[in-house]
Amino acid sequence: MRASLIAHSADAVAIPVHAVDRDGTPATLQGLGARAEAFAMASGFDGTAGQLLLVPGAEGALEAVLFGVAKAADPGFAFGDLARKLPGGDFRLQIAGEAQEEAALAFALGSYRFERYRKPSGRSAPRLMVGEGVDLERVGLILDGMALARDLVNTPASDLGPAELCEAALRLFDDRGGRVRVIEGEALLAEGFPMVHAVGRASSRAPRLLDATWGEEGHPRVTLVGKGVVFDTGGLDIKPSSAMALMKKDMGGAAAVLALASMIMAAGLPVRLRVIVPAVENAISGASFRPGDVLSSRKGLTVEIGNTDAEGRLILADALALADEEEPEILIDMATLTGAARVALGPDLPPFYTDDEAFAAELAEHATAVRDPLWRLPLWRPYESYLESRIADINHINTSGAGFAGSITAALFLSRFVEKARVWAHFDIYGWNPADRPGRPLGGEAQAARALFSLLAARYPKG
Template identity: 50%
Template sequence: MESIFVSAATADDDAIPLIPVTRDALPDLLARNPERWRNWVEQSDFKAESGSLLHVPADDGRTAAVLLGHEPERSHWMLAQALKRLWPGLYRLESAGIKADVLITLLVGWGLAGYRFERYRKAEKPLPRLVWPEGVDRARVEALVAAHRLARDLINTPPADMMPVHLALAARELAEEFGAGLRVISDDEALEEGFPCIHTVGAASAFSPRVIELTWGRPDMPHVVLVGKGVCFDSGGLNLKPGNSMRLMKKDMGGAAIVLGLARAIMALGLPVRITALVGAVENAVGSRSFRPGDVLKARNGKTIEIDNTDAEGRLVLADLLVRAGECHPDLVIDFATLTGAARVAVGTEIAAFFSDDEVLAADLQAPAGYWDDPVWRLPLHEPYRHLLDSRVADLVNSSSGGYAGAITAALFLKEFAPEGVPWLHFDVMAWNTRARPGRPKGGEAMGLRAVLGLLEARHGQGSSGPA
């Protein structure tokens, strides 16, 4: 954060102006500046089109200003786009005329664009830095950027360094930073008795499973329970994945990473809610203790599950956690998981698919998702497909063998364990950028985090992160 934002009080006067300009406003801008600006713009054929950028030279050969072409209705990532094309140095945004709610999205975009995963390889050159504009809540921007940084770092870390024990350590560091409560269950007997599905999924790994429970907030506040799938690596188990399908499975704990990032943002902003973050951290490995197709498991609530496919392990982890969520007497339950390829087929890799049994909750998510350009799309909890989960030997199977509606049947499976009568959001996300875009580098991504944070702020206070 310190490398890309500089306090106005400590910045020198040599900061280069960044001047947003639209196609229509360009003539007026040029009329107010030296004639050499007009000559340079004409020579460079700069039209102030969206995403365009032009360095305007000064008399001494340095940069007098940088013009940023943009369209006001599509300006989310204007600064993010600029950051990757600017030379290292100090810049100052000419923010006159930019609304405060737009400005905060621009600054978050700059912060997200400055993310680099440097644990194993350092960057070759420093990033440009931005003088903090007056009148903008810096703590809010930094909370959002830090939340994404945490989630991205966790997802990007190779599996050997991000096993259940490491994920639990990350949660402990987070709890210590914000004075949150933390309980980590790692004892084999305790897991087998209290979280039998999680215990079974992780039994074959040399890294024992963990159930992580982070708590924060006053008991009289609305209680939001966040649930995250933390499969630190997914081989597929005995239904072994092909090599190409296994290559990115370090991201299979993306749901847990998003939950921890979201919890971080909530605590940093001091939202008037009480949160419980539940993470089931396991490795779905292959070994003599692997669970098998045809096995029958008993979940935390006593329901029996016939295993159709050991590669449908994430929903087993979430089943135990959702039962535990209901025991916390929540007002709202939200889970995140990299759950099905079917969701990716339905909405692609850049939209967070979600399900909900609450019409108002689903509708309320749309405004903050649009405000933050954090796209989400609702898929149906189509109850007639529940028959696809019927078993002849147990209460239900963990995966439909039909091959159709995989994201829907996975959500219907989870609904069997979600607390009744409690509003529920289930996110089935990629948690990975397959291509680099402004503010969204290739690699781990906290999909849905900004949208959900905006939803919570609009419902419970501090609604400046999005329209109420």
């Protein structure tokens, strides 16, 4: 994050930022004085959402900022645009209450830049002074988690292979006193992860499975599983180049669970956290798994391969089977799994699946409250017939020939590998912002992480 948040100080000098809508603009301008009112009129400022006006004082220095929002009483994430538009300096928002904390979070999220491969711009970043009612520690741990995920997703596969993805998780858990185990290469077969091995064996970069834990053993078990396909060629069912362009983001599920894990550990939630990430590259070589192959799985089910470009659900299945063995209270998996989810709901609204009505309702409330949108889709059991195989226990893709319900059938496939978890939920995320929006710059995104953290922090409050 480039822009920073600073605590309120009575002695500090900070330029006020007024959030105004079109109805409230005249009154705000009147309060600022005739000079500001005339300047706004000459500049054509009328409070339209997204408009920014830098109001000079009598000596020409910046005296105030006016920022147009749709509704001044509930600006939402609109302040996510401010960090890109303001000059360097210290500013303070002229809003109060809970809206100020949300505005501060949006401001900082919107200031994110991925600059690993670029020369520094040299531009001074703005700083935002927040009031005493803002929990800067909570805001900061959310920002840290989101920045971690965004950095991971934005890093190209040339610099982020299975090893590097696991190393990022290792650093995260080491910093918090957690424990990490990584199973690599042929050891995956010996330890019962044949589908993780099959998907990753064609790459020169060995497949891995990361298993990390944190927290006291006696606390409620919360387990997160993230799809870690660092690049997806599609395998022998190779993708066209246009579909391969963004495949560095196919580890977005792993990035999102690491973001959530970062928030949980930083907040010190009283849970026994476990994170499992199967990390592979779906490459092409003589060792590639093939359409028509039958793979064994950790669960004991045999899986007929209908398409090698549906590899994510294979590695998740082995990881979910491992997670399910210890009967966690909550089991979450997150994956950039299907294009069908994007067709149904678009890139900004990830679907989630669960049979637990109470969990679904609770999550929907938290997603709305923190403006991290989600939408529940059904685990429609009649569609399980689409996964029938004539030679194995199950096919991993829809074999009906119609191509219907791609996201639902993927979720149904995964559900066959979960039996003991008290609550299981699957998130079919996009993991990417295709355009700049307030608080959500173009690039990698940890969708659903903030909503899930809000839910878990409410369910398991710290002491």
